[in-house]
Amino acid sequence: MVELKKILCIEDNLDIQTVIKVALISNGLTVQTCSTGVEALEVAVPFGPDLILLDVLMPEMDGPTTLKALREFSEIKDTPVIFMTALAQPSEIAQLKELGVLDIITKPFDPMSLADQINIMWMGRDDLRMVK
Amino acid sequence: MTCEWSNETGLLRILSEYSIVTSTENLYHYLKHLISRYSCFLKISNLGIAKKTTLFSILFVVVTASAAVIIIYNTTNAELMKYALRNLSHEVANKGVDISGKIDALQKEVRFLIDTQPIQSIIGMRKDGRKSYTGKSTDQQWRRRLERIFLSRLQANINYLQIRYIDVLGEELIRVERKQGKIYSVPSSDLQNKSGRPYTKEITKLQKGAVYLSNINLNREHGHIVEPHVVVLRVATPVVDNKGTAFGFVIINVDFGRQLERIKQKYVGDSRFLYVADNQGSYLLHPDPKKLYGSDLGSGYRIQEEFPRVSTLYLPQNEALSLTALPQETNSMATAFTKIIYGSTKPDQFIIIGLAEPYTHIVLAWGAMLENSIIWSLVLIFFSGLFAFRFSALLVKPLEQVTQSVDSFLHGGSTGSLPVSRKDEIGILARAFRSLMDRVAMNQDKLSELNLNLEKQVDERTSRLKEAETYQRTILETVADAIITIDSSSLIRTFNQAAEKIFGYKAVELIGKNVSILLPKPEQKKHEEYTANSNLYQSRIINEVRDLEGRHKNGSMIPLELTVSRLQMSDGHYGFVGVLRDITERKRIENLKNEFVSTVSHELRTPLTSIRGALRLLVGGKLGELPEEANNMLEIANNNSERLMLLINDILDIQKIEAHQMVFNLQEINVMSFLEKAVTDNVGYSKEHGVDFRIVQRLDDVRVSVDPDRLMQILSNLMSNAARYSPKDKMVEISLTRHNGMVRISVTNFGPEIPKDFQPMLFDKFTQAVSEEARQKGGTGLGLSISKALVEKMGGLISFVSKEGIGTTFYIDLPEISG
Numbered sequence: 001m002v003e004l005k006k007i008l009c010i011e012d013n014l015d016i017q018t019v020i021k022v023a024l025i026s027n028g029l030t031v032q033t034c035s036t037g038v039e040a041l042e043v044a045v046p047f048g049p050d051l052i053l054l055d056v057l058m059p060e061m062d063g064p065t066t067l068k069a070l071r072e073f074s075e076i077k078d079t080p081v082i083f084m085t086a087l088a089q090p091s092e093i094a095q096l097k098e099l100g101v102l103d104i105i106t107k108p109f110d111p112m113s114l115a116d117q118i119n120i121m122w123m124g125r126d127d128l129r130m131v132k
Numbered sequence: 133m134t135c136e137w138s139n140e141t142g143l144l145r146i147l148s149e150y151s152i153v154t155s156t157e158n159l160y161h162y163l164k165h166l167i168s169r170y171s172c173f174l175k176i177s178n179l180g181i182a183k184k185t186t187l188f189s190i191l192f193v194v195v196t197a198s199a200a201v202i203i204i205y206n207t208t209n210a211e212l213m214k215y216a217l218r219n220l221s222h223e224v225a226n227k228g229v230d231i232s233g234k235i236d237a238l239q240k241e242v243r244f245l246i247d248t249q250p251i252q253s254i255i256g257m258r259k260d261g262r263k264s265y266t267g268k269s270t271d272q273q274w275r276r277r278l279e280r281i282f283l284s285r286l287q288a289n290i291n292y293l294q295i296r297y298i299d300v301l302g303e304e305l306i307r308v309e310r311k312q313g314k315i316y317s318v319p320s321s322d323l324q325n326k327s328g329r330p331y332t333k334e335i336t337k338l339q340k341g342a343v344y345l346s347n348i349n350l351n352r353e354h355g356h357i358v359e360p361h362v363v364v365l366r367v368a369t370p371v372v373d374n375k376g377t378a379f380g381f382v383i384i385n386v387d388f389g390r391q392l393e394r395i396k397q398k399y400v401g402d403s404r405f406l407y408v409a410d411n412q413g414s415y416l417l418h419p420d421p422k423k424l425y426g427s428d429l430g431s432g433y434r435i436q437e438e439f440p441r442v443s444t445l446y447l448p449q450n451e452a453l454s455l456t457a458l459p460q461e462t463n464s465m466a467t468a469f470t471k472i473i474y475g476s477t478k479p480d481q482f483i484i485i486g487l488a489e490p491y492t493h494i495v496l497a498w499g500a501m502l503e504n505s506i507i508w509s510l511v512l513i514f515f516s517g518l519f520a521f522r523f524s525a526l527l528v529k530p531l532e533q534v535t536q537s538v539d540s541f542l543h544g545g546s547t548g549s550l551p552v553s554r555k556d557e558i559g560i561l562a563r564a565f566r567s568l569m570d571r572v573a574m575n576q577d578k579l580s581e582l583n584l585n586l587e588k589q590v591d592e593r594t595s596r597l598k599e600a601e602t603y604q605r606t607i608l609e610t611v612a613d614a615i616i617t618i619d620s621s622s623l624i625r626t627f628n629q630a631a632e633k634i635f636g637y638k639a640v641e642l643i644g645k646n647v648s649i650l651l652p653k654p655e656q657k658k659h660e661e662y663t664a665n666s667n668l669y670q671s672r673i674i675n676e677v678r679d680l681e682g683r684h685k686n687g688s689m690i691p692l693e694l695t696v697s698r699l700q701m702s703d704g705h706y707g708f709v710g711v712l713r714d715i716t717e718r719k720r721i722e723n724l725k726n727e728f729v730s731t732v733s734h735e736l737r738t739p740l741t742s743i744r745g746a747l748r749l750l751v752g753g754k755l756g757e758l759p760e761e762a763n764n765m766l767e768i769a770n771n772n773s774e775r776l777m778l779l780i781n782d783i784l785d786i787q788k789i790e791a792h793q794m795v796f797n798l799q800e801i802n803v804m805s806f807l808e809k810a811v812t813d814n815v816g817y818s819k820e821h822g823v824d825f826r827i828v829q830r831l832d833d834v835r836v837s838v839d840p841d842r843l844m845q846i847l848s849n850l851m852s853n854a855a856r857y858s859p860k861d862k863m864v865e866i867s868l869t870r871h872n873g874m875v876r877i878s879v880t881n882f883g884p885e886i887p888k889d890f891q892p893m894l895f896d897k898f899t900q901a902v903s904e905e906a907r908q909k910g911g912t913g914l915g916l917s918i919s920k921a922l923v924e925k926m927g928g929l930i931s932f933v934s935k936e937g938i939g940t941t942f943y944i945d946l947p948e949i950s951g
Contacts, residue, residue, distance in 0.1 A: 013738060013741075013742065015739070015742030015743075015745075015746070016738075016741055016742050016745065018742075018746075019741075019742055019745030019746050019749060020745070022746075022749050022754060022755065023745065023749055023754065026749070026754035026755070086734065086737060086738070086741075091795060091797070107737070107741050108737065108740065108741040108744055108745070108777055109741075109745070110748060111745040111746075111748050111749050111752075111754075112748050112749065112752040112754070
């Protein structure tokens with residue numbers, strides 16, 4: 001099983017970006033952060049992440065748009081993506097899941113257990129792939 | 133002719149006409165005539181009781197009397213004839229006896245005369261041989277004496293015509309006679325010799341004491357019939373001495389005709405006829421003088437010819453002495469004849485006496501009697517009819533009085549005088565009527581009183597009703613809410629002014645139209661569902677406040693708040709009253725508020741997420757050890773950021789519920805498995821508060837339809853509360869049971885009782901028993917309020933029981949899915 005090492009985090013709120021970064025780095029993960037979808041499109045391929053954390057609500061390019069754009073790159077078109085959202089309605093979550101993401105982390109999240117949470121999701125990615 | 137019956141006059145007319153009835157035959161015809169003439173009166177049903185009674189009485193009397201008369205007439209006619217005949221024969225016999233008596237008396241007379249002294253003296257002298265009448269003086273003396281005797285006899289008996297003494301030679305010695313009413317003695321010179329007469333010889337041959345009776349015929353003098361005719365009977369007896377020597381005879385000529393006349397006068401009236409005939413049949417007495425003395429005068433009239441049956445009495449061999457004959461025809465006569473043999477020695481010496489009475493006479497007497505009876509009967513009928521009429525009128529009058537009373541009472545008048553004091557049935561009737569009328573009158577009074585009261589009440593109620601109606605109308609027209617009534621077919625019945633303002637329609641445009649015109653398409657569908665399954669949905673919509681959108685006349689949508697009430701319509705069906713409030717403004721404000729709350733919450737949450745994340749990383753030691761005081765500060769900041777996060781989450785939930793933005797994703801779940809998952813998921817709380825969640829009662833295969841996320845939210849809330857208020861190291865018991873047909877989830881802790889004052893407000897927003905304690909225990913004060921709203925939105929109930937020393941149990945009751 002491939003170990004999760006590199007995570008690309010796309011989050012417009014810099015404070016949250018920092019909290020995520022600290023929470024993940026403290027658990028031994030490599031984190032590259034972007035503030036916008038546009039920025040992410042530049043950084044993503046060169047960085048080559050194992051997993052992408054993508055905020056749903058962002059100005060200009062929102063999560064789903066960014067996801068679609070990222071999938072255009074063949075290098076990262078199969079990289080698992082986890083949405084991060086403050087929307088908690090089941091219908092919204094269901095809609096987001098339809099977009100073919102690994103999972104969804106609802107905000108506010110617990111930074112202490114964020115790495116564990118992501119790791120559990122990472123473990124389940126094969127199931128997703130198998131389903132696909 | 134008129135058929136009026138004017139009281140007694142009609143009756144009188146009938147009776148007066150009756151009085152001319154004289155025979156039964158006429159009576160019968162007259163009755164027939166009357167019946168045909170007055171047949172209109174026989175329509176008895178039109179008559180009063182008095183008239184009926186009278187008419188029937190008269191009819192009854194007339195019919196019975198007529199019948200009696202006819203029967204009597206028929207049966208008595210024969211009897212009458214017999215009686216008349218018996219009467220006749222009796223009379224005729226009487227006459228016979230009379231005549232016989234007279235003849236006997238004559239015989240005695242003549243015997244008496246020969247026994248007188250002068251005759252005996254004469255006999256004595258003749259015996260002494262003084263054949264010549266020398267001793268004249270003495271002889272003359274005796275002769276004078278006899279003469280005087282004869283004269284006195286003649287005088288005494290007016291019927292005597294002649295008494296003579298004739299000697300054996302036929303010389304009349306003494307002759308005393310009556311001529312032209314005078315009595316005188318015939319002088320010797322005029323005396324005749326009767327020796328040539330047959331009777332002289334006959335008499336002188338007779339024994340002593342024997343009496344000769346001549347035939348009865350007309351008197352003759354010197355062979356000629358004497359005029360006027362005198363019917364004569366000669367009675368003689370011989371004068372004989374003891375030795376049987378005949379000296380002559382005494383003969384009395386009797387005017388028999390006079391005798392007969394006297395008998396006739398004595399017995400016979402105008403109606404009867406007496407006939408006397410001699411032994412030849414020649415009439416000695418006849419009503420018609422021409423028929424008298426048929427044989428003497430040679431006219432030839434004989435009784436045998438007039439009454440042929442009488443001839444039997446003339447037959448010598450016939451010993452019968454009497455004969456009666458009934459009249460053969462109505463113009464003939466009843467007759468009785470008797471044969472009187474007066475010559476005791478000669479059976480051919482007889483006369484026939486006949487009495488005849490014409491049939492018509494016999495019947496006439498009876499007829500007169502009958503007429504009398506009829507006239508009297510009619511008089512009696514008239515009076516009895518009158519009496520019957522008066523009597524029945526007397527009887528009927530009180531009845532009429534009662535009737536008039538009832539009639540006048542019925543027509544609203546007074547009862548008038550009723551014969552209540554009478555002791556008979558009418559009195560009873562009158563009293564019954566009186567009490568009935570009294571009661572009716574009493575009831576009428578009561579009724580009118582009641583009516584009056586009722587009218588008053590009606591007036592009162594009507595005015596009250598009007599007032600109420602005005603009140604209601606005023607409310608209806610001034611109220612700001614639209615009030616619309618629909619019937620069971622969803623047709624609009626009423627549409628108030630507010631409704632007009634809200635929907636832009638005029639009431640007249642909509643009344644009678646389907647209410648769906650006011651609804652947008654989706655609502656129309658829902659409304660159809662409601663009405664189609666009214667029973668199923670009514671409970672959901674009746675008296676529930678519901679928000680919906682209405683459609684304005686111009687097509688725009690209007691947010692409305694709807695309350696529906698069911699209404700019993702006058703046609704027996706149910707209608708609905710909808711009260712609709714235009715909540716455009718409220719919606720706008722609500723939306724503003726919700727937007728505000730939502731925005732604020734989101735805006736708060738974003739920085740809080742960073743704060744909380746940063747703090748947790750610091751507290752979690754991810755950034756290395758910090759001084760203890762700094763750590764304490766961080767702990768405070770972390771706890772409060774945590775609390776703030778929960779608070780914001782809850783506020784967002786509340787806002788969603790109130791904005792009806794909460795969406796429920798209903799799914800069928802197995803409750804038992806779900807509870808097990810809840811225990812697992814909420815293990816964090818148990819660890820945090822040092823308690824142990826334990827399922828103590830289980831029910832397998834129990835399913836409910838819920839939104840699993842929301843149920844989990846509720847359970848988390850209840851379990852965290854239970855853990856928070858539970859004493860440390862105690863159990864929090866979770867059980868699944870059935871209660872009142874629902875599935876009951878119970879969460880029990882054994883902590884202190886929820887303060888009594890606080891219990892009623894437990895499910896209100898932002899309530900916590902003791903805020904300080906709550907702050908320490910954590911919690912937002914919104915959890916139970918949210919839980920209650922969520923449970924109820926899913927069709928369940930939430931409740932609790934809290935007791936000191938026992939603990940607190942929260943119950944969630946959810947409808948079970950059967951099967």
